[in-house]
Amino acid sequence: MRHALVTGGAGFIGSHLVQALLVEGWRVRVLDDFSSGRRENLAVVGGEVEVCEGDVRDVAACRRAVTGVEVVFHQAAIPSVPRSVADPVGTHAVNLTGTVQLLTAAREAGVRRLVFASSSAIYGDDPELPKRETLPPAPMSPYAAQKLGSENYLRVFAALRSLETVALRYFNVFGPRQDPASEYAAVIPKFVTRMLRGQAPTIYGDGRQTRDFIFAGEVARANVLAATAPAASGQVVNVAGGKRIDLLALVDTLNGVLGTSLAPVFAPAQAGDVRDSVADITRAREVLGFEPRVSFADGLRETVAWYRQAMAAAGDDHPA
């Protein structure tokens, strides 16, 4: 049986990946310090998971976690741009030193491949669209610099033939189990939870700003493909839906899913917000054989159903 380690497996994306790996018949171990991840996220994935509570900054924890593993999926991070601005050194330790620590432990243990959760934040506010992997990186935050630094280490480890590595640049991921209180890319959980309470969503700016949203289950599928795709080693690959969706369209689709007609409230645009984002997903198609399958509306339907249930279980209002 193939054996995988998912770091950050108790988190939002990590738990979807654990679920996808179990469905594909992998044996799964999780390394997580539960700083933002939750045990409940693993309780619902439907299979047996070995949980190692530990920190990617701790060399002994990394060594124990990679033992006997064929593929490492490195999702653990402090995934917050504002936190990285407030604490560059602390976030660097987790987001960059943690990656080097894990790469080193994986090399020593004879792991075949490491697949890394990188980010579209690396593209910064370069106006060129769509974002291709060949664009020069332009990080605008410590978080983006830490993801880019991690990508560079992955490339070096692959070049030295220490192990195979693949960096997946996720765009705006959404789906069940995403924390509505998280500061990172949280427009969908914020809008869904507000609109489920019958409250208007707040749009900063004119609502014509665009994002490339991708359903968490799709990101999990891209990871599983990246574990085995023969030409993927040493590569950086965008993982996105490949479609530009503006915030007004998001509110419209949500009103359709919820059966509501809530109009957004507009507030001044936030400084530093990227205006437009859309990925070129040609490389994902060619290198991973990845083709998005879940439509935006279907992904939102599943997401809304999950929040509706979670809010009801928490005794929260949900009049919509």
Ligand SMILES: NC(=O)c1ccc[n+]([C@@H]2O[C@H](COP(=O)([O-])OP(=O)(O)OC[C@H]3O[C@@H](n4cnc5c(N)ncnc54)[C@H](O)[C@@H]3O)[C@@H](O)[C@H]2O)c1
């Ligand atoms: N959500 C997005 O839209 C998005 C976009 C681009 C990239 N990413 C990346 O995807 C990955 C997963 O993000 P997410 O949205 O699921 O966030 P999340 O906060 O739900 O998951 C991160 C997980 O890492 C764990 N973790 C944090 N620090 C750790 C440490 N020192 N040692 C061990 N575990 C630790 C947390 O407990 C959590 O379970 C991150 O690397 C993030 O940077 C996310």
